[in-house]
Amino acid sequence: MPPFLALERKVAIEAVTRACRVCQKVFRQLASSETVVKSDHSPVTVADYSAQAVVSSILADRFPQVPIVGEENSQALQGEAGRTLRQRVLELTNSVLDCPVTEHELCSLIDRGTYAGGATGQHWTLDPVDGTKGFLRGDQYAVCLALIINGEVQLGVMGCPNLPKAFPPAVEDSRGCLFVTVRGQGAFQRALDSDNETLLRVSELTNSTLASFCESYEAGHSSHADALAISKRLGITKPSLRMDSQCKYGCIARGDANIYLRIPTNPKYVEKIWDHATGSLLVTEAGGKVTDVDGKPLDFSQGRLLTRNRGVVATSAALHAQVQKAVQDQLSQ
Numbered sequence: 001m002p003p004f005l006a007l008e009r010k011v012a013i014e015a016v017t018r019a020c021r022v023c024q025k026v027f028r029q030l031a032s033s034e035t036v037v038k039s040d041h042s043p044v045t046v047a048d049y050s051a052q053a054v055v056s057s058i059l060a061d062r063f064p065q066v067p068i069v070g071e072e073n074s075q076a077l078q079g080e081a082g083r084t085l086r087q088r089v090l091e092l093t094n095s096v097l098d099c100p101v102t103e104h105e106l107c108s109l110i111d112r113g114t115y116a117g118g119a120t121g122q123h124w125t126l127d128p129v130d131g132t133k134g135f136l137r138g139d140q141y142a143v144c145l146a147l148i149i150n151g152e153v154q155l156g157v158m159g160c161p162n163l164p165k166a167f168p169p170a171v172e173d174s175r176g177c178l179f180v181t182v183r184g185q186g187a188f189q190r191a192l193d194s195d196n197e198t199l200l201r202v203s204e205l206t207n208s209t210l211a212s213f214c215e216s217y218e219a220g221h222s223s224h225a226d227a228l229a230i231s232k233r234l235g236i237t238k239p240s241l242r243m244d245s246q247c248k249y250g251c252i253a254r255g256d257a258n259i260y261l262r263i264p265t266n267p268k269y270v271e272k273i274w275d276h277a278t279g280s281l282l283v284t285e286a287g288g289k290v291t292d293v294d295g296k297p298l299d300f301s302q303g304r305l306l307t308r309n310r311g312v313v314a315t316s317a318a319l320h321a322q323v324q325k326a327v328q329d330q331l332s333q
């Protein structure tokens, strides 16, 4: 009998790999007219739309009944005002799909991502480009896809086209990693263009003073000041590894860094499920522990948002209790 979710794993890898291809293509050709500013002032590019369409098309083909909670929607691509953007996204999408889609199908495929999520049944969650600002800078970004069953993440695939095999990168390292995990089956890494998988384990470090931590590149997404104060409480002397996207979870899962802190800066901001589903399962399956800043498990059963959580603390299981205490001490002072 094939292992649990074997077909979903294979198809998710295929979908994420093709979406990464489209992102890389866009980066080589991106013009400023291909970036739109969303109502929350965050950027979205033709890569985000194309990657969502590509993944949605491949999933619709193989799992037509399973809905998607995706970050993007087709609003900016609609009507006369959206024509230029729509045509560019269509061209990009079809450049990596085996069966081309029509202009009309394109918007419907992107809008398969509008599912509300929740605690029952199966749904995918997709961040077509996580770390869009990193993508625009030529830094780290990730295509993140996860399968949620009855409110629990069961499978995750993350493509990181600019990520070296390890930090600090060896000079000869080529970039481009793909992370794969299924609950109970471990966490794996492969090169984007290969299917040889390496089993990942978090670092075994137990002395927190020797730890290194990673955090968001953007201070608006995670408080750099609080993270610095927390690292001082733990006796950490190494500088933080600042990086966009769920690549941070990948770095914890493979032991490049020991602690990922996401400390809320805006009490009104609620984290999105697509920003954490894949990464949190990766770290858990690599032997780590992921909670919010209050020590609660991330609850993916509440719809599109992590309404019951604030922030993230992801570390090896061995370091979690002391890091969690330092976070609490800092946030309650």
Ligand SMILES: Nc1ncnc2c1ncn2[C@@H]1O[C@H](COP(=O)(O)OS(=O)(=O)O)[C@@H](OP(=O)(O)O)[C@H]1O
Pocket: 042, 071, 127, 129, 130, 131, 132, 133, 134, 215, 216, 217, 218, 220, 221, 222, 243, 244, 245, 246, 265, 266, 269, 272, 275
């Ligand atoms: N205020 C605030 N607080 C916390 N998080 C926020 C906030 N605003 C946006 N976002 C989400 O952050 C996602 C990328 O953040 P990362 O930490 O992964 O990378 S970064 O270094 O900050 O770019 C980013 O994901 P993408 O939009 O997919 O790039 C957002 O969903």
Ligand SMILES: [Mg+2]
Pocket: 042, 043, 044, 071, 132
């Ligand atoms: Mg975004």
Ligand SMILES: [Mg+2]
Pocket: 127, 129, 130, 131, 274, 275
């Ligand atoms: Mg994101």
Ligand SMILES: [Mg+2]
Pocket: 048, 071, 127, 128, 129, 130, 131, 132
């Ligand atoms: Mg995104």
